[in-house]
Amino acid sequence: MPDIAATGIGAPDAPIYVYTRSNQARFLRELIAFVRIPSVSAQPQHAGDVRKCAVWLAEHLRRIGMQGVAVEPTPRHPIVYAEWRRAPGRPTVLIYGHYDVQPADPLAEWRTPPFEPVVRGENLYGRGASDDKGQLFAHVKALEAYLHANRALPVNVVCLFEGEEEIGSPNLASFLARNRRFFAADVAVLSDTRFLAPGQPAITYALRGSLALELELRGQRQDVHSGSFGGALHNPAQALCEIVAQLHDTNGRIAIPGFYDRIRRLSMEERASLTSSGPSDKQILRDAQAEHRWGEHGYTLYERTTIRPALTVNGITSGYQGPGGKAIIPARATAKISFRLVPDQEPSEIEQLFRTHIARNTPPTMRAMIRAHLRAKPAVINVRHPAIHAATVAYRQGFGVAALFLRSGGSIPVVNTFQEILGIPTVLMGFALPDDRMHAPNEKFHLPQFYQGITTCIWFLHEVGTDGRISAKRNGDASCRSVRYADDY
């Protein structure tokens, strides 16, 4: 077997870098075309755009030389599949990313339209520029560079690019379970996380779980005149406020009985280590563009956003939404409420505690309904896995700096899905910066992060390909579990 791919990436003038450098302008143009497609998975009116984006990405993968490219349907948005399996004896890397994006509203707060990407200074602005199109595209461009400059990859690769990540991947697990054999791999890699700060790469090794719910209260059958009836009926908007106001106590703790029962306590030593490696309160407030800290007493902001759970009202709606006033008592009120969970909280158990709590606290004047949108377990990744080592080497080559290990407050449900269904760990090797405004107006991606990210992805594949400790049982061996590295939170 010729080992073309694993060689020739050490020297700065190796053909692969000549290729990436000389094609940088085109890579940017392609990324702009990718971001321009409004693939908002949550909004039904964008379903056609999500599909268009999948087709665009599939065609792109075909053009760079990937094989078996397919747009696989699911009950909602398709999965883009691609593979390259010409490195027998080498490990298989599953590259995961998502081509769907968050809704763009509030639109009025964007300096330029979210789906008309523009470069200002060193940044590309647009919805999805950072989350996750730009980061996903760094992997695609690394594959292209290998396939064009070296004519081969240093490992076997399976690409799985999802169109439902921002709505909680409702169809991913069943799709993977049905098509397990196509996704047999030794390790998954995913770039959808952040640096600690500009110039300081970070490998995320712990994620909070998530439980997203919708609570609706209904009062009288329909909106009625607030002049005629104001004072005689309980108002669902007011009743919802009364319930939401009681979800936290005065110490910033979540006031749902039993909510904290299963949380593993960290030792003083673990907490001290966290504090020394993580961002300061000041840094977190700066990243959030906020002036005031808030939350559970007795913890730093880094702890509050990583090792402690949270309850957030993501949206609330009731009654008249237009300009001026409207004299009504609304008939209903809705709050979108999401939890972030930590080991060993179980989303389904927390949902039950919430349901019980709401049932107990809903006044007799109201009917309450609860819908669940998303349930994802918290995850912790073993930092001693050799693929994590490969990522640290790759970051050093791409950015010239050793990566730190970070906990993230966010949730990436796919990490659990890969562990549970494919039996493999996931390396979270992100390129976003803390001020990239993921999920917010004026989202951007720092272009040097994109270009250095491509180099990092090149090195990651190289390191996995040459690290003998990473098993290569993929060709024919279905017992993925045998290469599992246990989580050791």
Add this chain to the structure above:
Amino acid sequence: MPDIAATGIGAPDAPIYVYTRSNQARFLRELIAFVRIPSVSAQPQHAGDVRKCAVWLAEHLRRIGMQGVAVEPTPRHPIVYAEWRRAPGRPTVLIYGHYDVQPADPLAEWRTPPFEPVVRGENLYGRGASDDKGQLFAHVKALEAYLHANRALPVNVVCLFEGEEEIGSPNLASFLARNRRFFAADVAVLSDTRFLAPGQPAITYALRGSLALELELRGQRQDVHSGSFGGALHNPAQALCEIVAQLHDTNGRIAIPGFYDRIRRLSMEERASLTSSGPSDKQILRDAQAEHRWGEHGYTLYERTTIRPALTVNGITSGYQGPGGKAIIPARATAKISFRLVPDQEPSEIEQLFRTHIARNTPPTMRAMIRAHLRAKPAVINVRHPAIHAATVAYRQGFGVAALFLRSGGSIPVVNTFQEILGIPTVLMGFALPDDRMHAPNEKFHLPQFYQGITTCIWFLHEVGTDGRISAKRNGDASCRSVRYADDY
């Protein structure tokens, strides 16, 4: 002076009734055309429709024989003016109505589109059918019937049809003050109130005042990812809930210090009389299509909605409003809050109490902003005024039943405006039914109320014209105040 107009309305086969009966179908077609124009004054996108509606109404008034017809501009929506002044020595009646309508949302709850009026059974469905186009139009058709069948009106008439009633009449008072001489009259009549029940007409003699505000809370500069920052920042949606939840105490009373201080107490006797004449709790719940009563302890629902003030959240908005979820901490949250006030509460004083209360209760993590949309004083009309007697006679002729005297929970700011600027009382002679769903989806107007309302309007003008107690000083005497009947709450 020939007295044609004051004669010939006593017999069922008088020409005026032959005219109204034989033109009923056309009257309905015209009302449908009127309701079809989406004259939503609160929504800027309908500004053109509001103007179109004013022009339609003005042309209609010209066609039926009214004089001096004009569409008078104001800073926002125009006023439609018309007059007929050929009854020297007779009193002048100011007919007021409003051709603007409430916003139609939530659209999904309409059985048929709000601006495609349809007749189902004996009802005309459409936004504004009852409030106030149908009721206003009963007066217009009464004028038409006199002018066509009798060739004259029994009184002098000035019509003032407003396009800003549903946004609090922001330009009416200054317009009237500037054009006082055109509106000199002895009494105003307005049909924008309800029967007690089908078959039971009611003259509204007391109205609550209104104060509509918008409270906005702002936290961090913009929406941020709730995974990254959930637990570390105070959420404006949650902070708003915390503030709104504390606006009432557990006895259903408004918890703003000083709020109740100026309220006049009614005697036990007055309250007993109210209870005997007003609707029962059961009736009010049925009208609201509600199952549960709520509110200030110690008062009936009729009292809670008429002689006691109320605070209603008309709308609340924060964060993500679309389908599914969105993982953000919103940057801001807004509540539209309105008060209903009773004598002697002053809207501007209550606004100041609210501002002080919010300033004291806003946590240091938030900035609060308050905007006022509308301030209207409570009003009480002297039921011994002879024009009120004219209305009772008119109702008996139109509906065959004696009218009751009712308090209303709503606000009609123009009643105070007419008293203060023109020095005249207003007769609230409404034709709506309690289940007409004013301000709500599927608003309707009961067509027999329309037709019998026309007869009632005919008789009202006749009675005012023949009651010698109603002064007729309009022609040349500017001292309106001399005919003032004091409010005697």
